[in-house]
Structure formats: structure tokens, C-alpha cells
Amino acid sequence: MNDQLQRFIFDAYQIRGEIAQAHNSFNDIIKKHDYSTEVANLVGELLIATSLITATLKFNGKITVQLQGDGPLNTAVINANQNLEIRGTANVTGDTTGLSFKQLVGKGHLMITISPEEGERYQGIVALEKDSLSECLEDYFIKSEQLATRIILHASVKNKAQAAGLLLQTLPAVDENHEADFQHVSALASTVKEEELYTLSNDELLYRLYHQEKVRLFEIQPISFKCSCSKERCLTSLASITADEILEMLNEQGSIDMHCEYCASDYHFEKDDLQILLHDEQGLQH
8 A cells, every 4th residue: 555645525524634644754864863763653643743734734745743852852853744744753861671661751742833834833732731742633623623533543663664644634614413423424433443454445444434324535645654854954054154165074973874764874075075064255265
């Protein structure tokens, strides 16, 4: 099964949904990092959560979903764009073996930052007060969007990298029967098994959950891992410091090395590679 997200809607209810699987992207994000099982699984859940959230938005731009706390997992972040091109990383200090979600992150916040290509940047923040990432996200949607939301997230590296999830959400305009309708479809969603999310096609999964309902599926969107780092971007970053500072670094270290925290790529620059940055108004610095 390719990494994908697919929207659906209930004809009889004012409720929308999404299903996402991203096994390959999950593997691409974690394969060059020495994460514990607990940290890797949470990164996988965050990957799926970001995919589901991105698909609820209508925008061109970037979204960042970040966990920040005082636990041993002090930061975990996933970046995505409107095309569901995704990358992510985590910063860990200390032993995380056997820790629960709350023990991993400690006291902290969930931040969702939307940076559209046009328009103003938006950031929503909610305290990490629940026992799981999915519950924290549901709390976020209630507090910031006033939308009842049910999110189911699963990720595992036990045998191979697998990550999948399901989102149900109220449409903005609801009728008086809506609360009972939402409780009904949410209760059925809660019966889904982890393995079913990993392995069943979306048609099979929705039939398994909602064979008595009329559900319409929309076009599949691919999910892919894509890191935006490059040698050119590294040069652009180095261009933000002065030629004197670059020369000082070269004199001290002999070269300049840069490392991408997302994909673990390394970039190496000798003095000859940096000549374009070593020009000032008077000419080439020596």
C-alpha cells in the first residue's frame, strides 16, 4: 500500500473523515536516527496527525505540528505542505525506554503553525494535559476551532515501520441531532483495530466500520517524505553571516560542515566552495 490520505463524508450526517497510511514516509523519517521504540512510535503518530490536520485545511503553504515539553523528549516536530510532502525530527535528552506519552513529553505544549503562501501566519497552542497525542489534538480542536473531533493514531516499529490513523470531525454547520450522530460514528471508529488501519484498503476499512451507513470517498492524495535541505540552502544560510566570520571558521576548522536534523544529511564545504561568499565591497578577502 502506498502512502496516502483519503477524505470521506457521511451522506446522512454533517461529519467528515479522513484515513491516512504512511508506512514508507515513517520509515524514511526515522531510519537515520537512533530513536528508542517509544520516541519512534510517537514520531509516527505525529506524522499521521499532521497529515490528517493538513487535509482539513484549504491553503497553499506550510504547516508545522510541534510538541515541546520538559520531559526527555523535549521536542518533536513534523513539517508538511499542501501536497503532503513531509519531514520530521525529534530531540531527546535522557533515557526514554518504557515511558508513556505523558512521561516522554512532561509538561509542555502542542503548537500548530500555519504559514500560507498568501495571508497571515497563524499559530494555535494548547497545553499537553491529556494522556495521548490523539487526545491532546482533540482538545486542541475543541478549544481553538470549536469542532468536535475524534482522532485515532497508531504507529509501530515492532517488526517494520507502520503508521496509520483516522479522523472524524464535525462540519461547521450542525443540526440539533448532531451530537448523537457524532457519538454514534465515533463509537464505531473506536472499534477499529491497529492492524486493520495498517493493512486494509480504505473501502474495506469503512465497510468494516460503517456498512450500515452511506459513505462517500474522495480522491486519494499521496503522502511522501521530502526534506527541503540542499547544498544551495546551506550556502544561503552561510550567506547570512559576514565573510570575516566565515574566514574565521575556516581558519579554525579547515572547513565548514553542516548537518540536517531532519534527514541526517551532511554537507561539507572547503574554502574553494565558499569563494562566492568571501567577496566584499573591496574584492575577495584573504
